[in-house]
Structure formats: C-alpha cells, structure tokens
C-alpha cells in the first residue's frame with residue numbers, strides 16, 4: 001500500500017540523473033557571512049552568539065523566537081497578588097546564592113520599588129549571581145508564587161523586553177535578550193535582496209509570502225497572527241526540503257537491486273513449529289508485509305514498530321531466516337555490545353535448534369573468530385561492526401534494532417546498485433507526523449499490542465525522602481523469589497564516573513537496603529566477558545538484583561525480573577524511562593516500576609510532566625505524543641541524525657497540514673536551490689551517521 005502511495009506522490013519526480021550536480025557553494029550569498037560583518041557585533045558578542053550555535057547571518061535569521069511577549073500590567077510591589085502575571089520594576093538590594101542538593105542552584109534576590117520589597121527566585125541560573133549586584137535596576141515579568149516572585153523574564157538596566165510586545169529568544173546564558181534582538185535587527189536587511197528559494201510558481205500556488213517577508217514577520221511582527229503566518233511560510237520550506245530529500249531516497253532505492261527471496265519455505269515452517277507460542281495477529285500481519293517486500297527485487301526498507309515487549313524479535317528472526325533459507329546471510333545489528341549480546345542469547349538457541357549457524361561479532365572478537373562470524377548464516381553484532389564488516393559473505397537481510405535510520409543504508413552498497421533488504425526495528429513509537437518526515441520513505445509495520453499474557457507494569461512515583469518505601473517493596477518481592485533492577489542516576493559525566501557511581505551505589509546497597517541479597521552491578525565500563533557473565537548469572541537467577549546504568553535500557557529480557565527502581569528518575573528523558581520500564585513486565589507476573597525523584601519543588605515543569613505521564617500510561621504512543629509536545633521533534637529522535645534538528649520553524653504536530661502540502665508539492669519542484677539544500681542536508685546527516 002505504501003509503495004502505491006509512494007508512486008503516486010513521487011510520480012512527477014525527475015530521475016536523479018537529471019538532477020543538478022552537487023552545489024558548488026550553497027546559496028553563495030550574504031546570508032553565509034560571519035556575524036562580525038554586522039554593525040555592532042564585536043568579538044565578545046560574536047563569541048557569545050557562537051555559544052548559541054549562531055555564527056552566520058543565516059543562523060541569526062533562523063534563530064526562532066520562542067514566543068512573543070505581549071503587554072502585561074505593571075504594578076507596584078506592594079500591590080502584588082498571588083498568581084497574576086504582571087511586571088514589576090525596582091532595585092536589587094540583596095542577592096543570595098542558595099545551594100541545593102544535587103548540583104542545582106537557587107538564586108534569591110530582594111527587589112525593592114519603594115512601595116515594598118519582594119524575594120525573587122530563579123532556579124538553575126547560577127550565572128545570574130554575578131549580574132544582580134545590589135543597586136541594579138531590574139524589571140521583572142512573572143508572578144507571585146510559592147518561592148516569592150517567580151520571573152518568567154527580566155531586563156536589567158534600561159532595556160525593555162519584559163512588558164512590551166517583543167520576540168523572546170531561547171534563554172541564553174551571558175547574553176542579554178536585547179543584544180540578540182539588536183543583532184537580529186542588523187541581520188534582517190541582508191535578507192532583502194537574496195533570491196527566494198521557493199520557485200515563484202509554487203509560492204503563488206500555495207499562497208506563500210517571500211522568505212524575506214516571512215523572516216521579518218517572525219522577528220518583527222506587528223501582531224501574533226503576522227508572526228504565525230511568517231513562521232508557517234518558513235516551516236513549509238523546511239518541510240519541503242525534507243520531502244525532497246525523501247523523494248530522492250525513494251528514487252534512488254527504486255533503481256537498486258536486492259535479492260528476491262521468493263516464498264517462505266521449509267526452514268520457516270520448522271521455525272514456526274519451534275516457537276513455544278503462537279504468533280499474535282499483529283506479528284502475523286507484520287510477517288505478511290515483510291514477505292511481500294522480500295519477494296521484490298527492490299531493497300526492503302521497512303520499519304517494524306512495537307512497544308517494548310511486543311514481540312518484535314520473533315518477527316526479526318523470521319526475516320533473517322528468510323535470507324538463510326535462500327542460502328544467504330542475515331545480520332542483526334544492535335546499537336551497543338550489551339544489546340548485541342542479549343539478542344545473540346535470544347536468537348542463538350533457536351538457531352541451534354534449526355541447524356542454522358549463528359555468530360556474535362564484538363569488538364573483542366579475535367581475528368579468526370571474526371572471520372568465522374562473518375561466514376555464519378546469522379551474524380549478530382553492533383551497527384558499527386557489521387557496517388565496517390563489508391566482508392559479509394552474502395548479506396540479504398539486515399535487521400537494525402533501535403538505530404536512527406540514516407546510519408544503515410549502506411551507501412556503498414546502494415552506490416554499487418545492490419543492497420540488502422533492511423528491516424528497522426524500533427520500540428520508540430513514532431507519531432504519524434514524524435513517520436511522514438524522517439521515516440517518510442519507509443513502509444511501516446506495527447505490532448500494536450503485546451502478547452496477551454502480559455500485565456501492564458504498575459508505575460509509582462515517589463520522592464527521595466520516601467525512597468525507603470520503594471526498597472521495602474522491592475525487598476518484599478525479592479523474598480518472594482522475584483528479581484529486580486536498580487537504575488542509577490543519569491549524570492552528565494564520563495562513562496567512567498558513571499561506572500564508578502554505579503559501583504559505589506551497588507556497594508552501598510549491599511551494606512544497607514539489600515544486605516540479604518545478591519547484588520550485581522553492570523555498567524558500560526565492564527569488559528565484555530565480565531558483563532556477559534553478569535547478565536548470564538542474572539538470567540540464571542544467581543543474582544537477585546542488578547544495579548545498572550542505562551546499559552540495560554533496551555533488550556535485556558529476564559521474565560522473572562518484576563520490579564525496577566529508577567533513582568533520580570527526573571534526570572531521564574521520557575522515552576528513556578519508558579524503555580527502562582520495558583525491562584520489567586516481560587513475564588506473566590505483575591511487575592512494578594518505582595520512579596524515585598528529587599523533591600517536587602526542585603523539579604522542572606517538564607520533569608514533572610514526564611513523571612506524571614509515566615504513572616498515568618504505559619502506552620508508548622501516548623508517551624511519544626507527550627514527549628513530542630514537551631521537547632519537539634528533533635529532540636524526540638535524539639540527534640542530528642533525524643534531520644529534524646534542522647527544523648527550526650516547523651512544529652510537527654501543529655503543522656501536520658503543512659507537512660501534507662509539502663509532501664504533495666515536493667515532486668513538482670524542479671532543480672534549484674531547494675534541491676541543493678536537501679542534498680546537502682541529507683549528505684550531512686548521512687555523513688554524521690556513518691562517522
């Protein structure tokens with residue numbers, strides 16, 4: 001079905017041969033000039049802007065205001081009332097920096113306007129301490145709350161952004177909002193005589209403004225409607241570029257040859273019989289779709305989507321065995337060695353039973369071992385290893401687990417006109433809007449429901465001071481013979497310090513809460529054999545508790561492990577917590593996930609929302625939607641690799657209509673600057689993914 005749609009949508013595309021040669025210089029215009037060329041920008045400001053990722057005129061123009069400040073009433077401090085958003089202005093009379101637990105800071109300033117004084121609290125902006133010297137004139141916009149006056153924005157000295165209608169740019173350390181605004185003002189005129197990247201005919205058809213007008217509207221709107229209209233014009237262009245890139249991929253793939261694998265045969269028949277359970281209707285449907293792809297001589301590019309524990313691995317092995325029964329190889333690629341090992345453990349037994357050779361390829365594999373592995377029927381390893389292992393005898397099907405998609409297309413294979421079938425597996429549910437962009441050229445199979453025996457994990461959220469309750473529950477379950485995970489806080493430090501922290505925590509638990517139990521500790525610093533052994537012991541119930549860093553995030557499969565404690569859960573991202581939680585609830589027993597966070601008033605709004613969402617639902621799609629709302633598309637897919645971090649103006653949820661329009665318009669756009677941009681963007685993304 002997707003194939004048909006694709007053909008209709010992209011029917012108007014010129015074949016890639018007809019496309020222009022790679023760009024000489026990308027839109028070699030004034031927008032690429034460095035910021036030092038702007039009046040009023042000296043080395044200091046330039047350096048500060050660079051910290052925000054702004055180094056050219058274009059960067060500044062594409063620095064989207066986060067929101068627009070409209071007028072709010074200015075009141076005297078004496079007249080402040082709880083909860084109402086207002087502006088106050090006065091002098092700083094005292095500043096205190098209050099340390100808080102766990103590397104957070106609180107700055108409290110006393111501000112007096114003659115009528116009265118009020119405490120103003122900022123969280124996590126330590127640099128403010130040096131700016132708020134007593135005597136400083138300050139203007140604040142915010143409201144009176146639990147921590148005194150809680151500012152949403154502020155101006156020091158004479159500048160005025162807090163009360164008047166003005167763009168508010170993403171918060172920046174060390175650089176005043178007013179300065180950013182001045183730089184934008186200086187940059188705007190340079191956009192005036194730059195050729196518009198959208199073809200005039202398309203602009204007319206879609207009723208779109210010139211880019212320069214849209215930029216002006218976004219940065220200097222007269223009202224919010226104007227700003228929104230400008231944003232949508234810029235968003236459309238961004239989405240169009242993505243869609244052009246996607247169309248390109250599709251066209252390229254359609255010209256590539258893959259081995260046609262015919263109909264399932266005897267090996268598949270035995271595989272089905274060897275499984276200790278019947279496949280669910282969703283798994284069967286996915287398999288039918290995969291069979292359809294494998295029968296063609298164009299490489300499969302399919303996304304197999306299903307929540308953790310939904311049974312994707314069984315389907316993946318099916319695809320691999322389809323290669324094997326055709327006398328060719330299948331490869332299963334995982335993002336980390338731990339995961340590769342886990343997959344290997346899952347897959348190896350079944351392979352053995354079926355008389356299929358299966359080998360694990362790790363960075364510690366010796367040369368001879370490696371040679372042998374490369375000739376196995378099914379090879380399991382990390383993306384990096386298998387990708388560099390071009391020596392794979394005869395790869396016909398590659399299954400790629402949890403990897404953002406761009407790394408895996410084996411460019412050299414495609415360039416040579418041949419490529420394997422690729423099945424991408426992900427447990428990160430991808431909202432429809434994202435599916436149309438990043439995954440726009442993939443067909444999607446979805447395992448919407450896990451095997452029926454599964455009970456949803458019961459999730460609770462408690463704060464640190466009640467952490468002992470979590471351990472009480474944990475030890476009760478351990479006494480009943482269950483096993484558990486304790487996930488250590490995610491600290492922004494090196495792998496080594498993470499490992500050290502995990503070891504220390506395991507040691508502490510062995511002496512305190514878990515002294516009656518056998519506690520192991522896994523982290524990224526363990527040597528492969530050590531880690532493998534620990535995992536195996538846990539699986540064999542020789543350990544009761546596994547203290548771990550996020551290395552257990554995906555793939556670990558121990559049905560008897562029914563409880564998980566996540567320490568400082570507020571530090572984790574939503575998707576990550578959902579993944580972690582997926583390590584429990586894999587058997588028929590009721591499972592529990594206990595999220596321990598820091599005190600509620602120390603949490604950011606978004607951390608609060610994340611934890612609440614996790615307690616409320618275990619539906620991955622719902623959580624993905626929440627995440628998309630909280631963080632935006634680029635962040636959701638993690639990195640640069642998504643190509644989405646390049647979306648500055650588009651909101652994937654809000655702009656669904658624009659996305660569909662861009663998708664429809666992409667085929668009709670002829671050669672021109674947009675192609676160059678799409679080409680450069682995708683080349684960039686791919687280069688980075690392969691690095």
Ligand code: ADP
Pocket residue numbers: 277278279280283306307308309310311312313314427451452557586
């Ligand atoms: P995923 O890879 O989607 O996280 P897995 O494939 O690892 O999920 O499956 C999770 C667990 O469910 C495994 O222990 C697996 O053996 C089991 N399982 C898979 N499919 C079925 C099924 N149809 N019926 C019962 N159990 C299943």
Ligand code: MG
Pocket residue numbers: 309312313555
């Ligand atoms: Mg799995």
